[in-house]
Amino acid sequence: MHYDQQHLPPALQILVGIIAFSGAIGYLILMIRTNRVRRLKHWPGRRLFFWLSGTLSAMLVFIGPFAEAAHHDFRIHMAGHLLLGMLAPLLIALSAPVTLLLRALPVPAARRLTKALRHPIARFYRNPVTASVLNIGGLWLLYATPLFQLMHHHLWLYLLIHVHVFAAGYLFTISMLYIDPAPHRCSYVFRTIVFICALAAHGILSKSIYADLLPGFPPDQVREGAMLMYYGGDLVDLVIIILLFHGWYRDTAPRHSYQKIESS
Numbered sequence: 168m169h170y171d172q173q174h175l176p177p178a179l180q181i182l183v184g185i186i187a188f189s190g191a192i193g194y195l196i197l198m199i200r201t202n203r204v205r206r207l208k209h210w211p212g213r214r215l216f217f218w219l220s221g222t223l224s225a226m227l228v229f230i231g232p233f234a235e236a237a238h239h240d241f242r243i244h245m246a247g248h249l250l251l252g253m254l255a256p257l258l259i260a261l262s263a264p265v266t267l268l269l270r271a272l273p274v275p276a277a278r279r280l281t282k283a284l285r286h287p288i289a290r291f292y293r294n295p296v297t298a299s300v301l302n303i304g305g306l307w308l309l310y311a312t313p314l315f316q317l318m319h320h321h322l323w324l325y326l327l328i329h330v331h332v333f334a335a336g337y338l339f340t341i342s343m344l345y346i347d348p349a350p351h352r353c354s355y356v357f358r359t360i361v362f363i364c365a366l367a368a369h370g371i372l373s374k375s376i377y378a379d380l381l382p383g384f385p386p387d388q389v390r391e392g393a394m395l396m397y398y399g400g401d402l403v404d405l406v407i408i409i410l411l412f413h414g415w416y417r418d419t420a421p422r423h424s425y426q427k428i429e430s431s
Contacts, residue, residue: 175322180230187226194218194267201270210270214262221258224250225333238319241384245392246399251329252302253403256336265347285350295353295361298342302335303368310376316383339365344410355415362411366404373397 175183198210227233228247237243265284269277283289291297309315309328318325341347343358377393380386 175229175234179326183226183229187222190222191219194262194264197267197271201267204270207270210267214267217258218262218264221255221262224255224258228329241381241388241392242395245395248306248332248396249399249403252306252332252336253400256333256340257403257406259337260340260344260346263346269348281348281350284348290351292338293342293349293351295339295342295358298335298338299361299365299368301331302339303365303372305331305335306369307372310372310381315381319383340407343407345414355411355418358411359415362404362407366401369400369404370397373400 194215198215201207202210228237228251233243233247237247265280269280272280292301309318314324314328318328341349342353343362345352373393373396376396377390380389384392
């Protein structure tokens, strides 16, 4: 027995596509504009690749055959969780959108944006503990309460939860990796400890789903989806760990040693 699965109406699917397309074009325009300014360093093409890949990963969850299958197959649903809540936020964070925007904005507007990034509210949400609670805590709330079932009965709740999954995943990623400007930086030790705790909580949740199962889906689907959550999440987390430790080494190693490694 399946729940009355919520599907995005065609109008909303078109809106999501327009937003994704506009974001891609906007990023490309900013990249081209700033690359024409001689005093600015050339913006690497890999950043554009990260942005497009992240946008596509998020869009797949809402539009097309993948999104349709996710309403009936828990394995596809969980793959969508990995795309929307982990992979897409990581890729978009790697595209450094805030840095690109600061390069493109006039000086007064760039200063206002920088001031906003230094605001106590921004500092609170970017703290690794806050971001972890919003990210992992939100998943626990979704899968360990009736919220998961309710999501499939109310379109507004479906949209709200999916927006939260992406936003919380992005906050979590940028709280661990300082790719864009981060006025209030936490130490590598603190970020690593929080990351390990979040990783453990994510793993425990996936095992809990595997053991307790979820009503409305075949047990085998739920088990396979839980395994995908566990091992697929570990793959994305491994990339974050590598990038975090690379930054740690880069910032603490003797400068001449790091330059030697970079040139080899």
